[in-house]
Amino acid sequence: MNLEMLLAVAFGGAFLTYIAGKLSSWLRDTLSVLLTLVIVTMVALLYGKAGEYSYMSFLGFNLSLRTDTLSWLFAIAVSVLGSLSAIFSLSYMKGKERLDFYYFMMLLINASMLGIVFAGDLISFYVFWEIMSWGTFLLISYNRGPALAAGLKYIIMSIAGSAAYLLGMFSLYASYSTFNIADIAARISTASSGYLLSILILFSITFGIKNALVPLHIWLPDAHSEAPSPFSAVLSGILIKMGTYGFVLSMYVLVGLKTLSHLGHGILSFHFILAILSAITILIPTFIALMQDDAKRVLAWSSIAQVGYIILGIAIGTSLGFAGGMFHFLNHASFKALLFMAVGAVEYRTGTRDLNSLGGIIKRMPLTFAVALIGALGLIGFPLTNGFVSKWLIYKTLVLGKDPFLAFVALFGTWGTILYAYKILHNIFMGQLPEDYKDVREAPFSMQLPMVILSIIVILFGILPGIPLKIINSIGVSFGFKSLAVNIWGIASDTGALNTINIFSAVLVSWVIVWLIFKAAPSSLRVEQDNNYAAGSYIPKERYQYTANFYAPIYRIIKPCLVDVVEIFYMVAARAIRELCDWTRRIYTGELGSYVMYIMFFLVVLITIKLGFNIW
Secondary structure (H helix, E strand, C coil): HHHHHHHHHHHHHHHHHHEEEEEHHHHHHCCCCCHHHHHHHHCCCCCCCCEEEEEEECCCCEEEEECCCHHHHHHHHHHHHHHHHHHCCCCCCCCCCHHHHHHHHHHHHHHHHHHHEEEEEHHHHHHHHHCCCCCCCCHCCCCCCHHHHHHHHHHHHHHHHHHHHHHHHHHHHHHCCEEEHHHHHHHHHHHHHHHHHHHHHHHHHHHHHHHHCCCCCCCHHHHHHHHCCHHHHHHHHHCCCCHHHHHHHHHHHHHHHHCCCCCCCCCHHHHHHHHHHHHHHHHHHHHHCCCCCHHHHHHHHHHHHHHHHHHHHHHHCHHHHHHHHHHHHHHHHHHHHHHHHHHHHHHHCCCCCCCCCCCCHCCHHHHEEEEEEEHHHHHCHHHCCCHHHHHHHHHHHHHHHHHHHHHHHHHHHHHHHHHHHHHHHHHHHHHCCHHHHHHCCCCCHHHHHHHHHHHHHHHHHHHHHHHHHHHHHHHHHHHCCCCCCEECCCCEEECCEEEEEHHHHHHHHHHHHHHHHHHHHCCCCCCCCCCCHHHEEEEHHHHHHCCCCCCCHHHHHHHHHHCCCHHHHHHHHHHHHHHHHHHHHCCCCCCHHHHHHHHHHHHHHHHHHHHHHHHH
């Protein structure tokens, strides 16, 4: 399988889909789904293959593509999630305007992400990165109105990240006279610690923005909530993970594990500072998510927090931590995309994401509830879901590494995750069904299918984690990490083994016991929705929903402590820059006499300075 052919199919298919849309909407929809399935197949066939070759020359520089296990893992996640999102879009986006543009941008962004993970040089990486960034801006802004402001916030941050990347890229070229990633990696170990730190800091800004790592996260909540739900699944599930890929590439491919471990000492080392930032990224967004009433904003802040777990595992610099972080990247792609799709399905049928106006939807959308429950359990890290295994690996890494603060933050973040995951499930699906939604039906099949597939992945990798962990372990070994004793059921070590078959047996027995207890209990009595009491009084139909604001006591405690000071700082800086620009515009009067006066004033200043130096 040729990488050049793969990217030609991906990029060419995006343009072909746009043209097909001008002929027939059915042809466009069918082609977009078939194209994504073809790409999944082509990427799957690359498994186990490694190599690098030049595909074109640009201004005298050879641009190259490369494939290895790391790039394949990210590519298969990109292609599978892209395919499922395209299928989900068939019903969700039906009837909306500019669908030719929508499918074109979705496929173009997926193609650019494949280009990023297969890029063998820094120029190719940058070109694909920019295509992804600008395409993302256009899809975030798709619904216009508030979405345009969210898109502008995203692209401004992305431009700042791109500028940092260019500085790092040209600095590396000035030092090593090549843009080839493998060639730079072979020579960079001789560089000084200060230089390596400067390169890592520049790249960390670029990838930290895309990863929404605190304090570079402010674009993400608005972007996730305003983007179309199928794209929100891609945005949270895999697109922000391009930042994760960038961190792994810069830390363990370019700099290397051995060199990285000597950059600083103790709490002043690069990987420990990155771990602290990751811990902050876990803690604060987790509880900000709890205070949101828009379901997609809850999931948006949750995405920031879960990225903290991913980078924390990768940054610790141990084989177990790296495996946990990489596995959590894969797991988050599945259960968070699943949750965005579930919320999108509810919005599709009810027209709202407001958690205080929903309730009882389980009666009308039982399948959507079931998949949302699986996604929420994976997000929490419940046994027999993939999130349990990856979080267990991260927790064990922190405990064995004697990092009590980081371990406490990770565990405390999980407690907060339980609270907001329960809020989503409870407020949307539990309680009594509002009269407005009594005729709501289950989501269409094209929306159900991707959610069911993602649910199977969440459970499959929770029961058989060895399938992805063997791949992740081989990546770690290639970077110089110690090989882990991975089997199909988990990981064995000197301090204890993770065996999911034992957990599966215990959970199965517990579920059977609970089922028997409920089976033996009296059957429930169905009543009208207003036939219930609150403090001895009937609840009016228009205020029947007891789930509204049921975390109010917690809000009063934590809200004063969870002000997003980072966004406040950015907004203050933006206003100051705007005022400065408004002031400087005054010099452009459009009158020739004013410009002559400016020139004369400038000459007077220069003459005065010159005379001053002569007298001195």
